[in-house]
Amino acid sequence: xxxxxxxxxxxxxxxxxxxxxxxxxxxxxxxxxxxxxxxxxxxxxxxxxxxxxxxxxxxxxxxxxxxxxxxxxxxxxxxxxxxxxxxxxxxxxxxxxxxxxxxxxxxxxxxxxxxxxxxxxxxxxxxxxxxxxxxxxxxxxxxxxxxxxxxxxxxxxxxxxxxxxxxxxxxxxxxxxxxxxxxxxxxxxxxxxxxxxxxxxxxxxxxxxxxxxxxxxxxxxxxxxxxxxxxxxxxxxxxxxxxxxxxxxxxxxxxxxxxxxxxxxx
Amino acid sequence: xxxxxxxxxxxxxxxxxxxxxxxxxxxxxxxxxxxxxxxxxxxxxxxxxxxxxxxxxxxxxxxxxxxxxxxxxxxxxxxxxxxxxxxxxxxxxxxxxxxxxxxxxxxxxxxxxxxxxxxxxxxxxxxxxxxxxxxxxxxxxxxxxxxxxxxxxxxxxxxxxxxxxxxxxxxxxxxxxxxxxxxxxxxxxxxxxxxxxxxxxxxxxxxxxxxxxxxxxxxxxxxxxxxxxxxxxxxxxxxxxxxxxxxxxxxxxxxxxxxxxxxxxxxxxxxxxxxxxxxxxxxxxxxxxxxxxxxxxxxxxxxxxxxxxxxxxxxxxxxxxxxx
Numbered sequence: 001x002x003x004x005x006x007x008x009x010x011x012x013x014x015x016x017x018x019x020x021x022x023x024x025x026x027x028x029x030x031x032x033x034x035x036x037x038x039x040x041x042x043x044x045x046x047x048x049x050x051x052x053x054x055x056x057x058x059x060x061x062x063x064x065x066x067x068x069x070x071x072x073x074x075x076x077x078x079x080x081x082x083x084x085x086x087x088x089x090x091x092x093x094x095x096x097x098x099x100x101x102x103x104x105x106x107x108x109x110x111x112x113x114x115x116x117x118x119x120x121x122x123x124x125x126x127x128x129x130x131x132x133x134x135x136x137x138x139x140x141x142x143x144x145x146x147x148x149x150x151x152x153x154x155x156x157x158x159x160x161x162x163x164x165x166x167x168x169x170x171x172x173x174x175x176x177x178x179x180x181x182x183x184x185x186x187x188x189x190x191x192x193x194x195x196x197x198x199x200x201x202x203x204x205x206x207x208x209x210x211x212x213x214x215x216x217x218x219x220x221x222x223x224x225x226x227x228x229x230x231x232x233x234x235x236x237x238x239x240x241x242x243x244x245x246x247x248x249x250x251x252x253x254x255x256x257x258x259x260x261x262x263x264x265x266x
Numbered sequence: 267x268x269x270x271x272x273x274x275x276x277x278x279x280x281x282x283x284x285x286x287x288x289x290x291x292x293x294x295x296x297x298x299x300x301x302x303x304x305x306x307x308x309x310x311x312x313x314x315x316x317x318x319x320x321x322x323x324x325x326x327x328x329x330x331x332x333x334x335x336x337x338x339x340x341x342x343x344x345x346x347x348x349x350x351x352x353x354x355x356x357x358x359x360x361x362x363x364x365x366x367x368x369x370x371x372x373x374x375x376x377x378x379x380x381x382x383x384x385x386x387x388x389x390x391x392x393x394x395x396x397x398x399x400x401x402x403x404x405x406x407x408x409x410x411x412x413x414x415x416x417x418x419x420x421x422x423x424x425x426x427x428x429x430x431x432x433x434x435x436x437x438x439x440x441x442x443x444x445x446x447x448x449x450x451x452x453x454x455x456x457x458x459x460x461x462x463x464x465x466x467x468x469x470x471x472x473x474x475x476x477x478x479x480x481x482x483x484x485x486x487x488x489x490x491x492x493x494x495x496x497x498x499x500x501x502x503x504x505x506x507x508x509x510x511x512x513x514x515x516x517x518x519x520x521x522x523x524x525x526x527x528x529x530x531x532x533x534x535x536x537x538x539x540x541x542x543x544x545x546x547x548x549x550x551x552x553x554x555x556x557x558x559x560x561x562x563x564x565x566x567x568x569x570x571x572x573x574x575x576x577x578x579x580x581x582x583x584x585x586x587x588x589x590x
Binding site for chain 2: 064066095096099100102103105106107109111113114115116117126127130131175176179
């Protein structure tokens, strides 16, 4: 019996990092995603833009199975998300199997979601120690290096409530990186920040992109998309309206809806 | 001297304000009224011969009463332990996606919260009347081991079962409220990192829920201390039962009950102080400044001046930079 959830052409590391075919998602009677088709290549910075309620955050959350899709197929690095296919039947994955796949996908949230009862370095160490069973000493050493990388080695002993928004989000990025992910998801990472703090977070993300990390970024920062993005998708009403090279889409949008949106945010 | 001070003000920051604080004559007048009323009450209590203060004093040192205090404390501690452990388990079951587990927990809470604890105490005490023997064996099949119910469940165990199982139902709702007070983003962040449901609960959710769980648990403990007096119905010799035994013999009901109440008040006072400081401890890291202690509050009321902050009231790390 062959496992059809792995398409032969898409063995890990060779094919696209994320492949989405007709992905649908509804909450009750409200359909939030109405068939999303897209491909994210390895080492690509993929930007998702669109008005609020367009389904871009929901789609991002489907990728690490925080949301269960109702239709279509979704693969990360050649492996199906949330299900296993044998013959023509789909089997739901167990919680443990889902957790195992999430290890390889880092996620950064709009509201940071740092653990408030742990210091910065404890936040970063938590998953390596609890999930990967790393020794505390080793995890602490690696976490300190990650905090250094995001420019916060002097804040390692501070609790989240003692850090600014920008600092909290940089700790959150370090926390996600501690699991050595092959894919990073950013859900409006700068939307909850004071304007003057946006730059420090975007700098860290720019550095990650330069190192070749595959990133999917839901953002309203068109400057970042234009400068760092390799691909851009404009979503509205649960469908992909327009996609292409960020510089081309942003300077010369083809659809009326894209043009109307960009005229308001640029 | 004066010129140099003025110079300092000019070049440095503005002078600190030294104003006369607002006077509160109403407070002083109110205090006088209350003191007079309190004196009248005390006078009425002390000089009323019906209170028989000498009997009260003798009862306070009565051996049976002292023994009762220990039973009360033991029963309170063990019942609360049972309640907290059971409550955490029930709350986790209640929030489980498994309908069998959540349904079972719901049913348990429905039964134990919905019937009087007095009835539950009597029920456990007279379990032997319903099932004379308890045994271990194959369900509906042969028995391997059997023992008389009354031997297995002596009065103290019956009291413990009655109070502890009832308390677990209340604690379950308290713990559930605490768990649900934790932002959902915390669970999502933990899951996104690949943490299991159990690890997320143990490492992320429960430690944060503690701040919400601790205060009502303190309340429950104080309440439990007095609820133990209900075991008088199954004649367990705790503090109230001891008092009851004495006044049934001597008919000095009021003085004995006054003595018993003095002990209850003493014990709840100690627990109240303990609860206050535990709450204060868990507020650390969440509140930027901690609330004043009772002593500081009294000084504030009459002095009108804020007391100097104690060193340990400052949340560590908030003032300066981080650790190196």
